[in-house]
Amino acid sequence: MKVHLEIRLLPMLNKVIGKEELEFDFTGTTVKELIEALIQKYGQKAKEALTTRQGEFDTMIQIALNRKVWITADKHDAPLNDGDIVTFMLLIGGG
Amino acid sequence: MMKEKNLRHLKRYSRQMLFSGIGPEGQERLSMSRVTLIGCGGLGSVIATSLVRAGVGKIKIVDRDFVEEENLLHQILYDEEDARKHLPKATAARRKLLRMNSSASLEAVVTDVHYGNIEEIVAGSHVVMDGTDNFETRYLMNDACVKGNIPWIYGAVAGSRGMCTTIVPGVTPCLRCIFPQIPPPEHLHTCDTSGVLLSIVQTVGSLQVSECFKLLTGRQTPSGELIYCDVWEGTCVGTKLQRQEDCASCQKEEYPALKAREGASVTALCGRNTVMITYYEPKGIHLETLAKKLEPAGRTEVSPDMIMFHVDTYHLVIFPDGRVIVKGTEDPNVARALYSKYIGN
Ligand SMILES: [Zn+2]
Numbered sequence: 001m002k003v004h005l006e007i008r009l010l011p012m013l014n015k016v017i018g019k020e021e022l023e024f025d026f027t028g029t030t031v032k033e034l035i036e037a038l039i040q041k042y043g044q045k046a047k048e049a050l051t052t053r054q055g056e057f058d059t060m061i062q063i064a065l066n067r068k069v070w071i072t073a074d075k076h077d078a079p080l081n082d083g084d085i086v087t088f089m090l091l092i093g094g095g
Numbered sequence: 096m097m098k099e100k101n102l103r104h105l106k107r108y109s110r111q112m113l114f115s116g117i118g119p120e121g122q123e124r125l126s127m128s129r130v131t132l133i134g135c136g137g138l139g140s141v142i143a144t145s146l147v148r149a150g151v152g153k154i155k156i157v158d159r160d161f162v163e164e165e166n167l168l169h170q171i172l173y174d175e176e177d178a179r180k181h182l183p184k185a186t187a188a189r190r191k192l193l194r195m196n197s198s199a200s201l202e203a204v205v206t207d208v209h210y211g212n213i214e215e216i217v218a219g220s221h222v223v224m225d226g227t228d229n230f231e232t233r234y235l236m237n238d239a240c241v242k243g244n245i246p247w248i249y250g251a252v253a254g255s256r257g258m259c260t261t262i263v264p265g266v267t268p269c270l271r272c273i274f275p276q277i278p279p280p281e282h283l284h285t286c287d288t289s290g291v292l293l294s295i296v297q298t299v300g301s302l303q304v305s306e307c308f309k310l311l312t313g314r315q316t317p318s319g320e321l322i323y324c325d326v327w328e329g330t331c332v333g334t335k336l337q338r339q340e341d342c343a344s345c346q347k348e349e350y351p352a353l354k355a356r357e358g359a360s361v362t363a364l365c366g367r368n369t370v371m372i373t374y375y376e377p378k379g380i381h382l383e384t385l386a387k388k389l390e391p392a393g394r395t396e397v398s399p400d401m402i403m404f405h406v407d408t409y410h411l412v413i414f415p416d417g418r419v420i421v422k423g424t425e426d427p428n429v430a431r432a433l434y435s436k437y438i439g440n
Binding site for chain 1: 115134136137138139154155225226227230250251252253254256257258273274275276277282283284285286287289291321323330332334
């Protein structure tokens with residue numbers, strides 16, 4: 001499947017991938033599989049940018065589908081469709 | 096007399112005036128500036144301290160919260176006595192800040208910020224500073240500032256990470272351009288869920304203050320970049336932000352956050368085992384009258400700032416603007432029930 005990826009406010013991941021937006025081809029149908037495919041393709045640096053030291057997905061990163069729906073960390077099995085816009089964005093709320 | 100005051104002034108701020116980015120004219124501009132700080136917790140403590148020490152003319156500090164022991168780690172304005180007395184943060188902050196700079200002009204406003212009062216709160220400010228811990232308030236600040244053409248400076252921290260950016264209406268992207276909408280609050284990281292290091296609070300607060308000085312002295316135009324820092328990794332990078340053509344705030348001028356939600360009350364979970372209820376009450380609550388009503392029902396302590404009311408296993412903190420913090424439950428319905436039983440609506 002092919003999705004349009006947007007990487008926002010994640011400078012570490014931007015650096016690894018080399019850009020903020022790209023068309024991304026991967027085998028799989030869910031958000032979870034998309035994350036796994038990203039790590040597979042871009043290696044250790046991408047893994048560090050997307051996961052915590054314990055190896056779990058870093059929940060400070062929020063994922064939006066088609067700029068409308070938030071796929072929260074407990075819903076990563078949500079299905080994707082060809083042509084979907086998937087945005088990864090770092091969101092910090094405290095003060 | 097006037098001369099003596101000027102000399103003292105020159106001496107006090109001499110090191111800042113020697114810095115070429117500010118200079119004597121910059122210092123003069125700072126002294127004539129009006130800044131509103133919304134939220135005086137971690138970031139707010141750093142911001143308020145820096146503004147007051149730097150000689151900013153007028154500072155308004157707005158906060159709804161009161162000091163608790165777990166604040167003492169990273170909210171550098173407060174001490175153990177403030178926590179013991181549960182003082183409102185804005186009041187405690189003002190007191191402490193006046194000791195740092197007795198000629199500061201400080202207004203402490205103990206209130207919740209909502210759609211009904213935000214425009215009045217920011218009106219007349221040269222810059223509004225973000226010291227809040229939630230996106231609901233930041234959206235209010237964004238929409239009121241964009242509408243009122245007032246620059247504001249976003250800042251947020253959690254864990255070892257933080258970010259900030261300067262928002263100048265009509266020039267840079269606004270908060271809604273960056274985050275068109277926000278995920279449910281329970282999925283957002285705050286200092287309560289991820290912990291926080293004082294060092295990131297100081298880093299981001301200081302970056303916000305530097306941005307503020309650049310705006311106030313008119314020395315430099317903002318970059319439209321978002322600065323991201325991680326003090327644990329030792330990184331600090333900028334990301335260029337884009338304006339969104341369909342932004343409901345800075346393009347369509349709809350300002351969704353300012354739309355009245357009439358008759359509604361805002362109930363928010365804030366911290367562990369605590370629910371906050373806000374009714375927009377233009378006339379406010381007369382604390383002494385209410386305290387007399389509450390005394391027969393449970394232990395009631397009244398001060399000029401608030402009532403502390405203890406009933407069953409619950410503790411209610413009631414503020415004159417109609418806001419109530421209910422401790423001892425996480426259930427909004429229980430909190431609402433207590434509110435209507437003892438305070439009424
Ligand atoms: Zn905008």
